[in-house]
Amino acid sequence: MLPAFLNGLSLKALAGSPLMHSLGRYMGDDRVLVLVQLAGGNDGINTVIPLDQYSAYMSARANIALPEDKVLRLTGADQIALHPAMTEMQQLFNNGKLGIVQAVSYPKPNFSHFRATDIWMTASDSDKVVNTGWAGRYLDDIYPHFPNNYPNEGMPDPLAIQVGSVVAGALQGPAFTMGLAISNPSNFYNLIEGKVTASSPTRAGEQLEYIQQMGLKTDQYAAVIKKAALKVTKQSDKYPAPGKNPLADQLKIVARLIAGGLKTKIYMVNTGSFDTHAKQTDDADKTTGTHANLLRRVSDAIGAFMNDLEYLQVPDKVMGITFSEFGRRIRSNASGGTDHGAAAPLFYFGHAIKGGVIGNNPVLPANATVNDNVPMQTDFRSVYTSILQNWFTLQPADVQQVLNGRFDTLAMV
Amino acid sequence: MKLNRPQNGWSNPGYPTPATTNMETPIVTSGLKRQKGKWTRVQATHLVRRTMFGAKKEDVDALLKISRKKAIRRLLETSDAMPLPPVNNYNDDKYTDEEIPAGQTWITASKQNGMNSGRRRNSLKSWWIGLMINQDIHLREKMVLFWHNHFATEMANVDNATWLYKHNVLLREYALGNFKELVRAITMDPTMLKYLNGNNNVKKAPDENYGRELQELFTVGKGPGSHYTEDDVKAAARVLTGFRIENKVLPDAHGIFDPARHDEGDKTFSAFYGNTVIHGRKGKEAEQELDELLNMIFAQEEVSKFICRKLYRFFVYHTIDDATEQAVILPLAKTFRKGGYEIRPVLQELFSSAHFFDTGNYGGMIKSPVDYCVGLCREYGVKFPDDSDVVDEYGFWTNILGQAAAMQQNIGDPPNVAGWQAYYQAPQYDKIWINSDTLPKRNQFTDRMINNGFTRPANKKIQIDAVAFAQTLSNPGNPDALINDSIAALYMIGLPDKDKQYLKEGILLSGLQGMMSDHYWTDAWQKLADKPDDTANRKDVVAKLKKLYQYLMNLPQYQLC
Numbered sequence: 001m002l003p004a005f006l007n008g009l010s011l012k013a014l015a016g017s018p019l020m021h022s023l024g025r026y027m028g029d030d031r032v033l034v035l036v037q038l039a040g041g042n043d044g045i046n047t048v049i050p051l052d053q054y055s056a057y058m059s060a061r062a063n064i065a066l067p068e069d070k071v072l073r074l075t076g077a078d079q080i081a082l083h084p085a086m087t088e089m090q091q092l093f094n095n096g097k098l099g100i101v102q103a104v105s106y107p108k109p110n111f112s113h114f115r116a117t118d119i120w121m122t123a124s125d126s127d128k129v130v131n132t133g134w135a136g137r138y139l140d141d142i143y144p145h146f147p148n149n150y151p152n153e154g155m156p157d158p159l160a161i162q163v164g165s166v167v168a169g170a171l172q173g174p175a176f177t178m179g180l181a182i183s184n185p186s187n188f189y190n191l192i193e194g195k196v197t198a199s200s201p202t203r204a205g206e207q208l209e210y211i212q213q214m215g216l217k218t219d220q221y222a223a224v225i226k227k228a229a230l231k232v233t234k235q236s237d238k239y240p241a242p243g244k245n246p247l248a249d250q251l252k253i254v255a256r257l258i259a260g261g262l263k264t265k266i267y268m269v270n271t272g273s274f275d276t277h278a279k280q281t282d283d284a285d286k287t288t289g290t291h292a293n294l295l296r297r298v299s300d301a302i303g304a305f306m307n308d309l310e311y312l313q314v315p316d317k318v319m320g321i322t323f324s325e326f327g328r329r330i331r332s333n334a335s336g337g338t339d340h341g342a343a344a345p346l347f348y349f350g351h352a353i354k355g356g357v358i359g360n361n362p363v364l365p366a367n368a369t370v371n372d373n374v375p376m377q378t379d380f381r382s383v384y385t386s387i388l389q390n391w392f393t394l395q396p397a398d399v400q401q402v403l404n405g406r407f408d409t410l411a412m413v
Numbered sequence: 414m415k416l417n418r419p420q421n422g423w424s425n426p427g428y429p430t431p432a433t434t435n436m437e438t439p440i441v442t443s444g445l446k447r448q449k450g451k452w453t454r455v456q457a458t459h460l461v462r463r464t465m466f467g468a469k470k471e472d473v474d475a476l477l478k479i480s481r482k483k484a485i486r487r488l489l490e491t492s493d494a495m496p497l498p499p500v501n502n503y504n505d506d507k508y509t510d511e512e513i514p515a516g517q518t519w520i521t522a523s524k525q526n527g528m529n530s531g532r533r534r535n536s537l538k539s540w541w542i543g544l545m546i547n548q549d550i551h552l553r554e555k556m557v558l559f560w561h562n563h564f565a566t567e568m569a570n571v572d573n574a575t576w577l578y579k580h581n582v583l584l585r586e587y588a589l590g591n592f593k594e595l596v597r598a599i600t601m602d603p604t605m606l607k608y609l610n611g612n613n614n615v616k617k618a619p620d621e622n623y624g625r626e627l628q629e630l631f632t633v634g635k636g637p638g639s640h641y642t643e644d645d646v647k648a649a650a651r652v653l654t655g656f657r658i659e660n661k662v663l664p665d666a667h668g669i670f671d672p673a674r675h676d677e678g679d680k681t682f683s684a685f686y687g688n689t690v691i692h693g694r695k696g697k698e699a700e701q702e703l704d705e706l707l708n709m710i711f712a713q714e715e716v717s718k719f720i721c722r723k724l725y726r727f728f729v730y731h732t733i734d735d736a737t738e739q740a741v742i743l744p745l746a747k748t749f750r751k752g753g754y755e756i757r758p759v760l761q762e763l764f765s766s767a768h769f770f771d772t773g774n775y776g777g778m779i780k781s782p783v784d785y786c787v788g789l790c791r792e793y794g795v796k797f798p799d800d801s802d803v804v805d806e807y808g809f810w811t812n813i814l815g816q817a818a819a820m821q822q823n824i825g826d827p828p829n830v831a832g833w834q835a836y837y838q839a840p841q842y843d844k845i846w847i848n849s850d851t852l853p854k855r856n857q858f859t860d861r862m863i864n865n866g867f868t869r870p871a872n873k874k875i876q877i878d879a880v881a882f883a884q885t886l887s888n889p890g891n892p893d894a895l896i897n898d899s900i901a902a903l904y905m906i907g908l909p910d911k912d913k914q915y916l917k918e919g920i921l922l923s924g925l926q927g928m929m930s931d932h933y934w935t936d937a938w939q940k941l942a943d944k945p946d947d948t949a950n951r952k953d954v955v956a957k958l959k960k961l962y963q964y965l966m967n968l969p970q971y972q973l974c
Contacts, residue, residue, distance in 0.1 A: 039923060040930075113933055114953040117923050129949050203439050203730060203777030204906045204973055210844050211779070211969035214852050273918075275930060 031391055032258055032265060034305075034320035035135070035170065036247070038298065039272030041113065043280065043291060044327035044344030044374065048100055049081045050361035060368035061332035064281045077357050084287040085296035088303025089347065097306060098349045099412060102359030103377035105343035109326060113275070113340075116325035121170040123381050123403050130404075133170035134384055135160065135266050137402045138394065139178040142265075146178060151221070157228075158221050160266040161257065163188070163250040170268065179268065180221055185242070185249040191222055192229040228260030229253075236308035240300060247271040248301035255305055259312035265392075271297060274324060278335035298322065302349055309351060319350035319391055319413060321383065331368040342373040346383060353413045381407040441730070441774055443767040444740040452481040456770050459905060462974045463728050463778075464488050464552045464764065467788025470885055470902060472550050485764045488552045489589060489757050496585075498578065499540035502807035503532035516803055520578050521664045533574030538825050539810040541581060542817075545787045546797065546810065552760065556588035557581070558783060559727050561824070562832035564599050564631060566608040568825040573603070575663050577825070580604035592720060593711055593754040596631060600703060601668030603658040609830070611668075616654045616676035624650035626830055632710050634719035640685040648680040652691055652706045655699065670700040682709065711754065717746035721759065723836070729769060730777050731842030741768050776905035776973040779843040781835065782820035784974060785855060786813050789862060789966075792902065793877040794885075802873075809875045812867045816858045820851045847972065859966035863959050879958035880941070890938040892921045892931050899961065904970045912968075920960045 046064065049071045050057060058065045071081035075094040082090050092098035108126040110116045119126060123134035132140075139159045140146065146159060160171045160179035171179030199205035199212075216222055235256060239248050250269040257264065274294055282289035302320070309315045327344025343362070362374040385407045388394045400406050448456075457477050462468040465488075476484035498518045501510050508528045513519040519533050548554040561584055568577050580602055587595035599605050600623070606612040609623035625646045633639040655675030660666045677693040680702070689709045691702050710716060721742050722733055733742060745759050752758040763769055780788065789795070790813060798805040814824060827833050835845040847855075861867070866876020886902070888894035896916050900908055908916075921934045934957075940950045965971060 114923055114937060114957075115949050118949070118953065129952050131952075201439055203441070203773055204775060206439065207777065207779055207844070207973055208969050211847055211852070211972050214847050214849065215969065273930060277929070 029393065030263065030317055032267065032318045033135075033387060033391065034251070034254060034318060035266065035268045036251075036298070036302070036320055036322045037268065037270035037272075038274050038294075038322055038324040039117075039270055040275030040324070041116075041326045041328055041340055042274040042294075042322075042324040042344060043276060043338050044103075044341075045330060045362075045364075046280070046291060047083050047086075047295060048102070048345040049083070050079065050364060051081050052079045052361060053364045056364035056366050056368070059366070060330050060364055061338070063334075063336050064286060064332045064338070066281075066286055070287050079361055080357065083292065083295045085292040086299040089299040089349075092303065092306060092349060093355060096355035097351055097353070098302075098347060099353060099355045100357045101346045101348065101378050101383060101410060101412070102357065103343040103362050103374055104346045104380050104383060105326070105374075105376035106379050106381070107376065109342040109373075109376070111326065111340040111342075113325060120323055120325055120380060121172075123384055131172065133172040133178075134403060135170045135268075136172045136178045138388060138392070139171070139266065141394070141398055141402055143178075151224070155263060157224050157263040159264065160268065161225075161254075161262075161264050162268040163253050171266070179266075185246075185253060188229075188253050191216065192226045224262065225257065228257050228262045231260040232256045232312065236304060236311040238304040238307045240304070245297050245301055247297050248304050251301050251305040252308070255308040255312060255314075258309075258318060259314050271301075276328070276337045277333070277339060278337040280332070280337045283336070302347075306349060306351070315351035319348065319353050319387070321349075321387070322347045323380070323383075327374055329370065330362075330364055330372045330374060331370050333370075339370075343376045344374065346380070348383075348412050350413075354411055356411075358410050358412070378410065379407055381405065382410055383412070386410045386412045439773060440734060440736060441768060441771045442736060442740075443771045445744050445762060445766045445768060447765050448481065448767045448770040452477065452484075454901070455775070455905075456481070457484065458901075459770065459775055460484065460488075460764065461550075462788075462905065464555055465548060465550070465791075466545050466555065466784055467791040468902075469791045469794070475550060482765070485761060487550060488764070489761055490551075491589075492549070492551055492553055495582070496544055499533075499536045500803055502536055502539070502803040503529070508532070520575060522575065523663050525574060525663065530572060530574055534568050534572075534577060534825070535811065536807060537574055537578055537581065538568070538814055539807040541824060542783075542787065542814040543797075543806070543810045545783065546790050546813065548791075553585065553588045556756075557584045558824070559724070560584040560588060560595070562727075562827065562836055563723060564605065565827045565830050565832040566604050567827065567829075571604050571607050573607070573666070576603040576607065576658075576666055579666065589757050589760070591753065591755050592749075593707060596627075597703065597707060599631070600627070600653070601656055601670075603660070603666050603668055606656060606658050606668055611653060612657045614650060614654050614656070615674040616651070619647070619650040619654055619676065621646050621650040624648075624653055627653075628710065630831060632719070633713055633715045634722075636715070636719060636722075638715040638718060639713075640683070642683045642685065644681075645683050645686060648682055648691075649706060651676040651678065651680050652702045656703075670697065670703075672696050672699055675699050686710070686713070714746065714750065717749040717754070718742060721745040721749060724759065724763065726836060726842070728763065729774060737768075741766070776970070778974050779835075779846050779972055780974045781833075781843070781846060782817040782822035782851075782855075783824060785820065785972075786817045786858065788974070789859065789877075790875075793862075793882050795862070795875050795877060797875055798873060805869050805873050808869050809867060809873075812875070816854070819854050820858075821846065855972065856967055859971070860963055863963045863966065877962065879962050880955060882962070883958055890935045892917045892934040895921070895934075896961070899965060903962075903965055905973055906970055908968075908970065916961060916964065920964060921957055923957075 046066060049066060054068055066083065070084045072084060072086060072090040073081050074090060089098055106119065106126055110119060110126055121133050122130040124130035143150065143155060143159055151157065158180040162171060162179045163185065199209045235252060239252050242249055247269060254267045254269060276291050280289060280291045309318055323346055324344060326341055328338035328341040330341070332338050359377045365372050381403050384403055385399055386409045388399045388402060389396060389409055390413045454473065454477060457473045458468045461472050461476065465472065476487065479487070498520045500518050501513045501515050504510060504515045510519065510529055512522050512524060519536065525533065545554045566580065571577055583598055583602055587598060609626055610620040611623045614620040614623065627649060628641045628645065629635050633641060655671050656668055657671050657674065658666060659669045672695065677695050677699065679693050680691040682689045686709050691705045694702060725733060725742060745763060748762050749759045797809050800806065817824065822833060831837060835843045838845060863877050863879065866874050868874045883889040883895060886895060886898040896913050922930050937950055937954050940947060941954050944950065
């Protein structure tokens, strides 16, 4: 393992020398998964609004409820609408490029951010503590013995790349983390341009500059990333200006690396914080405010990303999902926010997915109390199962092993 | 055995050298006048990190309790107690020492053989690293390393573990003593007599090795102020004929002067040495020619300058520009001469100075591999087995020393008689420690120590206890304080706010943002104390702390001292 983090640019390269390594059944399978983590617990009920229960909806959360005439209607899905900020995702849904899975959770849901995040990352049961990530186990299955003998001619590229954070638990393999982290988009651009962050003109600064330069040279993966990135000279102009939408900045890098030909199978990006305990909406105009800004960021970023995939001519290779550690309470609180909840909708997107809605609206109690939560309709491991089996074409027996259990598949792809 | 001379030639120790990055090497203009003003934690951390291995919090705290002046004095004070010698840790299924029982010291052994000589050498190395790991608040162990680099010898070449032990003891005895006496003692030391062929230097066939290195490497050096000639080397070699190893009784091995081997003629030296003639003598009296030789050499001011430059490079910064030569080196050299070549006054002056404590010098050195590995063990309070379990104790010390060796600093076996290049090779100097092979190794070492550590059979392990380390900080439940205090403990320089923000949000708060979210960390930390059996919470807290420290140690700032 290499300098894991180099001035915010997190790169892991490997010990051991490259050897011929046959990937067998995975030769030529170039499908990619993008995981979009919404950190903090997204309020599902104000994201996918149940049009068929508006009076219960208004009564449960009058101080943050979105006006019925402002929520975004969806073609072929009369029972739901999207938050007004999500215009791009509305369009994607209407074009069959976006799907919604309702009320995703797991039995005995946990209301702690850290524990719940852990559960989603490791695909464990609620009462078990597992040390490996679901995606890490998948990668370990198809690339055994990583990092020994990697990179190699069969797989010269990182197995997974995380942009925007430390390598998430989802990518933790049995012995090693399977992911490489680019913790800061500006450091990605420094890498491909061969720059190091300017150091202060001190004795220490001068030493730092040398160490950073050595770190860049040393990293075997830095070279392949740079090579792939430099193959792409132009991307969609739908992305907002750099820095305006951090999620869009991350996805822009992902699109670039995919189009540049990296064989990396899994990318992870994240945004937050969705932990809207207070002042979730603007008082005067409930369609604006904190939650609206967060959802607009997600929607615009995914919209630009999907547009870019077409522009870069790699549309069918990619599918993505959003996920969040839990939804939020049906009933809003007195601070104009919502507290930790349970099940919530999950989005999946891509140019080769089957759009639509899987599952039904949650049934909102007529007079929701502070104890009411959205019950689970779909176990999140079914989402993972569908991805592994139908998108990555992993054998069912292997899927069960990776997920430590057998879960139904969904018609996502 | 032929010595490998350094390929790249010699550095010019007195002159400015070009930087290897695009940045101009920054200048520190403060001089040797005593540092005044408040005695701060960051100053104490800087002092400890330079004079010891790592800046362990307890050590910094202890020195902060007294004045800066007393702290420096404490680091330099006479220390009588010498450590207990290495013991037999090396019996195994292939070999049992015939003479020395397990756990007993082998320095009294009357014999060595092919089976135990290598094991004893390894035992010596491990014991030595153990002394560094367990050092007292004192300069001594760092000075032993300094002198080992200066009077470089190679254990693989010298082979005899008993001699090598005595050599190490010699360096320790004279570590903060008198340099001129040290040179004399080294001249008669069996390890040096073997390594630089003094043992073979006889009047019929003088061997110039030690006579040369005595001047070129050990005393006057080869800088612009040093003008000894090849004839001086030959003449010195003749003076030194007769010194040899007396090895009849192994534990008593020592250097002696054997008049029968000595060249009794007059020895004439060059103008650099004032055209001195050392008159040849007969019999045992001829040993005094050595003292005349040393007097002659030490009459040169260049000796004091050369040594002071080496000390500066080892303790302060690799580049000596004109200003530093004038303001720091020359005055220190004068102190050195006026004190009759006592080391303490020089170090006292250097470590008390405004130059040393100039903030421009903070973080200006790259940690040597030994600083890096031993420093980590000390700073995190990594727990090793104690003397009741020498096999594992030495075994784990061997792991640490092996890591430093892989990073190109194998104590006891420098690359050659010039010592480690990082201490002398212009223009890169300590940048030499960092290359495309060693930088990954440094990161692999810290990753390993924070994650799984090193293990030995029957469930023995050494690793960083991240929770225990966090508990030494003032307010680990507060994520900002945890991060700031960790940075202050581990780095000599700061981190930009946005990086600290990233550490908090990306690592401690798993993506949650804002002050409102800080309590998630605080609560989890508190729960660790209140509900230690909550496995999921413990796992979460431990995982986050490990990530935090792994990240902090992977940043380039951690390479600096």
